[in-house]
Amino acid sequence: MSECLAQEVKAFNIRVALVEPGVIATPMAQKILTGQPESAYPQGRPLAALFAAFLKDPTSPYVVGEQIRQIIEGNSGQLRYPAGPHAPRVLKWRTQISDEEWVSLFGSNDEDFVAAVKRGLGLDVTR
Numbered sequence: 001m002s003e004c005l006a007q008e009v010k011a012f013n014i015r016v017a018l019v020e021p022g023v024i025a026t027p028m029a030q031k032i033l034t035g036q037p038e039s040a041y042p043q044g045r046p047l048a049a050l051f052a053a054f055l056k057d058p059t060s061p062y063v064v065g066e067q068i069r070q071i072i073e074g075n076s077g078q079l080r081y082p083a084g085p086h087a088p089r090v091l092k093w094r095t096q097i098s099d100e101e102w103v104s105l106f107g108s109n110d111e112d113f114v115a116a117v118k119r120g121l122g123l124d125v126t127r
Helices: 002-012 027-034 044-054 062-073 087-095 099-105 110-121
Strands: 018-021 080-083
Touching (some): 027 044
C-alpha cells in the first residue's frame, strides 16, 4: 500500500517513507518474550524465540525516532529505511526467499523454523 501511495502522491511533491525497524527493545517486545497464554496460532513460540535472540543485544527505540527525524529533516526520495542494526540483515534475508516460503515459515514446525533462521540470519533460536 505504501508503494502505491508513494507513486500516487509523487506528482504532488509528497514523499512517502517506510521505516522498517528490526527487533526493538520496547514493551511490546517484552510482552512477546514473556509469552502469551496458549494460543491456536503457531507463530507465538517461534516469534518469541526470534525476539529473544535479537534482544540479547537490545536496540533502543530512540534509534527508530532518530531515523524518523533524519527522514523528516532530509530530502531523500528513498522509500525504505531500515532502522536498527538488525533490520538490514532481516530485510536481506526476506528478499532471498519466496513469498510462499516466508508465509510458511512461522507456521512451520519448530525444527524447520530453527533451521531456516540459522541459515538465513545465522541465529540460534532454540530455547
